Amino acid sequence: MAEDKTSEGDHPGEQPRDFIRSRVAEDVAAGKHGGEVHTRFPPEPNGFLHIGHAKAITINFSIAAEFGGVCNLRFDDTNPAREDPKYAAAIEEDLAWLGFSWGDNLFHASDYFEQLYQYALQLVEKGLAYVDDLSAEETREYRGTVNAAGRKSPFRERSVEENLDLFRRMRAGEFSDGARTLRAKIDMASPNMNLRDPAIYRIRKVTHQRSGDEWPIYPMYDFAHGLSDSIEGITHSLCSLEFENHRPLYDWFLDKLGVFHPQQIEFARLNLSFTVLSKRYLTQLVDEGLVDGWDDPRMPTLAGLRRRGYTPEAVRSFLAGIGVAKFNSTVELVLLENALRVELNKTAPRRMAVLDPLKVVIDNWPAGEVDFLTAINNPEDESAGTRTVPFSGELYIEQGDFKADPPKKFWRLAPGNEVRLRYAFYIKCTSFETDPETGDVTLVHATYDPETRGGDSPDGRKIKATLHWVSAEHSFEADVRNFDHLFQTPNPMAGDDKTKFKELLNPDSLGLKTGCKLEPGLAEAQPGERYQFERLGYYCVDTRLSAPQAPVFNRAVALRDSWAKVQARG
RNA sequence: UACCCCAUGGUGUAAUUGGCAACACAUCUGGUUUUGGUCCAGACAUUCCAGGUUCAAGUCCUGGUGGGGUAACCA
Numbered sequence: 121m122a123e124d125k126t127s128e129g130d131h132p133g134e135q136p137r138d139f140i141r142s143r144v145a146e147d148v149a150a151g152k153h154g155g156e157v158h159t160r161f162p163p164e165p166n167g168f169l170h171i172g173h174a175k176a177i178t179i180n181f182s183i184a185a186e187f188g189g190v191c192n193l194r195f196d197d198t199n200p201a202r203e204d205p206k207y208a209a210a211i212e213e214d215l216a217w218l219g220f221s222w223g224d225n226l227f228h229a230s231d232y233f234e235q236l237y238q239y240a241l242q243l244v245e246k247g248l249a250y251v252d253d254l255s256a257e258e259t260r261e262y263r264g265t266v267n268a269a270g271r272k273s274p275f276r277e278r279s280v281e282e283n284l285d286l287f288r289r290m291r292a293g294e295f296s297d298g299a300r301t302l303r304a305k306i307d308m309a310s311p312n313m314n315l316r317d318p319a320i321y322r323i324r325k326v327t328h329q330r331s332g333d334e335w336p337i338y339p340m341y342d343f344a345h346g347l348s349d350s351i352e353g354i355t356h357s358l359c360s361l362e363f364e365n366h367r368p369l370y371d372w373f374l375d376k377l378g379v380f381h382p383q384q385i386e387f388a389r390l391n392l393s394f395t396v397l398s399k400r401y402l403t404q405l406v407d408e409g410l411v412d413g414w415d416d417p418r419m420p421t422l423a424g425l426r427r428r429g430y431t432p433e434a435v436r437s438f439l440a441g442i443g444v445a446k447f448n449s450t451v452e453l454v455l456l457e458n459a460l461r462v463e464l465n466k467t468a469p470r471r472m473a474v475l476d477p478l479k480v481v482i483d484n485w486p487a488g489e490v491d492f493l494t495a496i497n498n499p500e501d502e503s504a505g506t507r508t509v510p511f512s513g514e515l516y517i518e519q520g521d522f523k524a525d526p527p528k529k530f531w532r533l534a535p536g537n538e539v540r541l542r543y544a545f546y547i548k549c550t551s552f553e554t555d556p557e558t559g560d561v562t563l564v565h566a567t568y569d570p571e572t573r574g575g576d577s578p579d580g581r582k583i584k585a586t587l588h589w590v591s592a593e594h595s596f597e598a599d600v601r602n603f604d605h606l607f608q609t610p611n612p613m614a615g616d617d618k619t620k621f622k623e624l625l626n627p628d629s630l631g632l633k634t635g636c637k638l639e640p641g642l643a644e645a646q647p648g649e650r651y652q653f654e655r656l657g658y659y660c661v662d663t664r665l666s667a668p669q670a671p672v673f674n675r676a677v678a679l680r681d682s683w684a685k686v687q688a689r690g
Numbered sequence: 691u692a693c694c695c696c697a698u699g700g701u702g703u704a705a706u707u708g709g710c711a712a713c714a715c716a717u718c719u720g721g722u723u724u725u726g727g728u729c730c731a732g733a734c735a736u737u738c739c740a741g742g743u744u745c746a747a748g749u750c751c752u753g754g755u756g757g758g759g760u761a762a763c764c765a
Contacts, residue, residue, distance in 0.1 A: 138703085164765050199764065256763050265761050267691050301763050311693040313761050322763035341765050365694055365760050386695085388758090393701090399765095441714060443703040445696090448758050452701050455715055465728060500728070531726075540724060575724045586724050655725045683726040685717095 138444040140385050141183060144356055147383070148187055153355045157189035160354050161215075162196045162229075162345065165208040165329075168414040168421045171435065171456070172390040172397040174218060178439045179387065180358050181220040192352055193222040197230050198344045200328040210414070214422040219432045229344050230330045232351055236339050237291060239347055239377055240302060240320055244283045248376055249320060250276055251286035252303045259301070262308070263316050269309035270316045276305065290323055293336035297323050304343075306372065314369045318342055346370040347379070354382040360389040361446065390442070391450040394605040395420045396612055396621060410625060411606075417662075417674045418606045418629050428603065429650050429660025429676025434460040450611065457677045464650060464658040464676070469497045469504055472542065472588040473653040473673075474637045475600055477516040479592060480533075482547060484567045485513030490591070493574065495543040498652075509639055511544050514592040516637045518655075521587045522564055524552060529686060531584035533564065539585040542654060546572040546583060588654045595637040600659065600673045602631035631675070645671040655679065 137145075148155045159180040163169065169177075184191040193215065197203050215222070229236075243249035252275045254262060264270030278286070287302055289295065302321040310316055320343045325336050346369075349357045357370075364386045374381045391397060397420060405411045405419070414421050417428035425435065438459035442451050472495075491511040498504035517533065526534035533539050538548040545568040553563040571578055575586070606629050612621040645651065647663040657678035665672040 162765090166765085196765065202764080252763095254763095259763070260761080263761060265691095266693075267761090269692095270761090298763065303763095313693085316761085319763050324763085338763095340763075345765080361695070362759060363765095368694095388696085441702080445703070447696055447703090449702060452715070455702070458715060461727090470725080496724090499723095499725085529726095542724060583724080585726080588725075652725085652727085655727070657727095679725075679727050681726070686726080 139446070140179065140356075140358060140387060140444055141186070143383075143385060144183060144187060147355070156355055157184055157187035158192070158353055158355045159184040159189065159358055160192040160194050160349065160352060162194045162348070163211050164196045164199070165203045165205065165211060166199075167207060167399040167403055168210055168423055169214045170397055170399070170402060170419075170421045171392060171425065172420075174422060174435055175390040175439055175442075175444075176358070176360065177215065177218060177220060178436060179444060183356070183358065189355070190225060191220070191222060192225040192227055192354070194227040194229065194348060194352065196341070196345065196348075197228050197328070197330065198338050198341060199324075200326045200338065201324060203329060205329050210423065214426075217422065217426060217432055218435065227348075227352065228330060229339075229348050230328060232344070232348055233331060233335055233339070235351060236344055236347055237337075239373075239379075240287065240339070240343070241284070242377060243304065243320070243373075244287055244302070245280060246376065247280055247305070249287075249302055249304050250278050250283050251290065252276070252301050252317075253299070254301075256298060259319075263313065264308070266313065272308050273303075273317070276317070287321075290321065290337050291335075293325065295323055297325055299323060302337075304369075304372070306369075312365055312368055314342065314366050315372070318369060342366055342369050343373060346373050346382070346384075347377070349382040349384075350374055350380045353380060357382045357384040359384060359386055361386045361448070362389075386446070387444050388446055388448050391448070392420060392456065393450055393453045393610040394607050394612075395453070396607070398613075401613075401618075401621060404622070408622075410622060415664075417601070418603055420606075427660075427663055428674050429658060430460055431463055431650075434463045437463070453605070460658065460677050461679070464652065466500050467498075468650050468652040468658055470495070470499070470654050471642055471651045472509065472590055472639045473600070473642065473656065473659075474516040474518055474588065474590050474595075475602070475633050475653075475656065476519040477635070477637045478519045478522055478561065478564060480515045480517050480522075480547070480564045480566055480589075482513045482515070482568050483550065483565055487513065489513070490594075491544075491573075493543050507641060509543065509641075510591045510594040511541075512591045512593055515541070515589045516592055516595060517541075517564075517587050517589050519561075521585075522549070522552070522561060524554075524561055527687075532587060533566075533585070538583060539587050540572070540575050540583045541589045542586050543575055544573070544589065545569060545575070546577060588656075590637045590639050592637070594640045596640060596643050597635050598638050598642070598671060598673065599665075600633045600636045600675070601662075602633060602657075602675045602678075604629045604631050636673075642671065643669050645673075647671075650676065652679070 161180045181191040252273050262271045301319045303317045306315045308316050321337045367384050415423035415427045438456045492508045494506050495509050522533045533549050547566040547568045549566050551565045555562050607624050608626045612624045645661045647661045647666050650660045658676045659673040660676050662672040662674050
C-alpha cells in the first residue's frame with residue numbers, strides 16, 4: 121500500500137498543471153534538449169532541511185520523474201567556513217526518508233572547482249573579469265545603492281595579462297584572505313544590483329571539507345551554481361523567488377562562456393503559520409537551546425516532523441495539495457496537520473490512554489474480578505483485527521470526561537448520568553469525592569450494568585457519550601508530550617524587528633504530561649510506532665526518550681475536537 | 691526613491707489559454723456513528739480598483755492601488 125502511495129502523483133497528468141509544469145511540458149513538446157528533463161536539488165550543507173525545503177525537493181524530484189528524467193542531489197559546498205559534513209549526512213537521510221532517490225547522481229559543487237577555475241580564466245581572457253584590490257568595505261561603497269549608480273573600481277581597467285597573472289597568483293595562494301577578488305566586468309550602473317560587477321572568486325584560506333587545502337580561493341554562488349547546473353546538463357533549474365533577480369547574472373555567465381544553458385524558473389517558497397521556515401532563524405533556536413536540537417518534534421524540520429510522527433506520505437500529500445505558484449503566501453498549519461490525520465485515520469491502530477487520570481470505582485463490580493474485553497484495532501481497517509483489554513472495578517477516565525456540575529450539552533459522566541465505556545459496559549455515576557482543600561474531584565463512584573457487556577444494551581437505550589478508560593491495576597504509567605504550536609502567533613516574522621520572533625515562542629509548546637495511564641499492551645510499543653489514542657489524537661513513540669517497556673509518546677496531531685469548539689463558544 | 695516579481699472565498703491553489711468561477715482545508719447547519727473521531731448532505735466569491743477591446747474578460751490592453759524581493763568577498 122505504501123508503494124501505491126509513493127508512485128501516485130509520479131505520473132504525468134495526475135499532478136495539477138502548475139506554471140512550472142506547463143513550461144516544462146512546452147519545452148518537451150518543442151523538443152528542447154531533445155525532450156529531456158533533468159533537474160537538481162542543491163542544498164548547502166549548513167543546516168537541517170525543513171518543510172520548506174521539502175517543497176523545493178518535491179518540485180524538483182517530482183517534475184523530473186513525471187517527465188521521465190532524473191534529479192541530481194548536489195551539495196552547494198562553496199563556502200567551507202560555514203559548512204559541515206554532518207549536515208550533508210542529515211540531508212541525505214531526510215531526502216531518502218521523503219522517498220526520493222538520486223541514484224548515482226550525488227554531486228558536489230566542489231567536484232567542479234578545477235573546471236570552474238578554468239571557466240573563470242576564460243572570462244579573464246575575454247576581458248570579462250578582472251582582479252580587484254578593493255576591500256570588502258570599499259567594494260560595498262563603490263557598488264552604490266538601489267537608487268544611485270555605482271562607481272567603477274580603479275582596478276577595473278587592468279590588462280588581460282595583469283588580470284591573468286594576478287588571478288593565477290590568487291589561486292597559488294600568494295595573497296592573504298580578502299586581499300583581492302575576481303569580479304565579473306558587467307555594469308556598475310545596472311539597476312539590477314547583481315549585475316554591478318559581482319564577485320566571482322574570493323580568497324579564503326580555509327580547509328574545505330572535501331577538497332582540503334587544495335584551494336585558497338572559492339567561487340561565489342552565482343558563478344558556481346549556474347555553471348554547476350550547466351556541467352551537469354540540468355535542463356530546468358527550479359529555485360525559489362529570491363533568485364529571480366539573479367537570473368540575468370545566471371544567464372550572463374552561461375552566455376559569455378557559450379556553454380550548455382539550463383533554464384532557471386523561480387517559484388514562491390513555503391511559509392507556514394505558527395512557525396518559522398528559515399534556516400537562519402531555526403539555527404538560532406537550536407544554538408541558543410530554545411528547542412532540543414534540530415530534531416525537536418516541535419521543529420518544522422524534516423527530522424523534527426519525522427520524530428514527531430509525520431509520515432513521508434503525509435508530507436508529500438500536503439505538498440501536492442498546496443500547489444506551486446509565484447504568489448508569496450502563508451499556508452495554514454492545519455493543512456499539514458490534516459494531511460497527517462487523513463493518513464493516520466486509515467492506518468493507525470487504536471489504543472486507550474488516559475492522560476489526566478481520574479479514578480472511578482464501580483461499586484457493584486464483583487470484588488477482585490477481572491473481565492477481558494474485545495476491542496477493535498481500527499474501525500477503518502478490518503484487517504487490523506481486534507485485541508483484548510482487561511476491565512476491573514477500579515478504572516481511570518479522563519478528568520475532562522467528568523463534571524460534578526455539567527454545563528449544557530455536556531453528555532459525558534456527571535452525577536446521575538450514564539455513559540458507555542468503550543468496548544466495555546454502561547456505567548452510571550452515583551456519587552463523587554472531592555479534595556477538601558482544593559475542591560477538585562478525586563474519585564467517582566459508579567455502578568455498571570452487567571447486561572451491557574461489550575457496549576450494547578439489550579433494550580437498545582441510547583447513550584450519548586462513549587468514554588475511553590483503562591483498568592487501574594492493569595495500566596502502566598508513561599510520559600506523553602502533547603505538543604502545541606512552537607509560536608504563539610500565526611506569523612512570528614510579522615514585525616519589522618526580525619529579532620523579536622524568539623519572544624513569541626509558545627512557553628507551553630512542550631505540553632509534557634507525566635503519570636499518564638495507558639492500556640497494558642502499549643508497554644510493548646516500539647520507537648517510531650504510531651497509534652491513535654482514542655478520542656485524543658495520533659501519537660508516536662519517541663525515538664530518543666523511550667526505553668524498553670517505557671515508551672514516551674509524542675502527539676503528532678490531535679483529533680478534531682468539536683466539543684472543544686462548542687465550549688470555546690460558550 | 692530605482693529595478694524585478696506578484697494580486698481569484700477565511701487559507702492555499704484551479705479554470706481546457708476569451709465561453710456557466712472549480713478543488714482542498716477552515717468556518718457554520720443538519721444527518722449517521724460504540725471515538726463530540728471517521729463518513730454523508732448543505733451553506734459560504736459580483737476574481738484589488740478604474741477605464742478600454744469584445745456578442746462574451748479572472749484571462750487581452752492602459753492607468754492606478756496594494757504586497758513581496760534586491761544594495762554579503764552568504765547561499
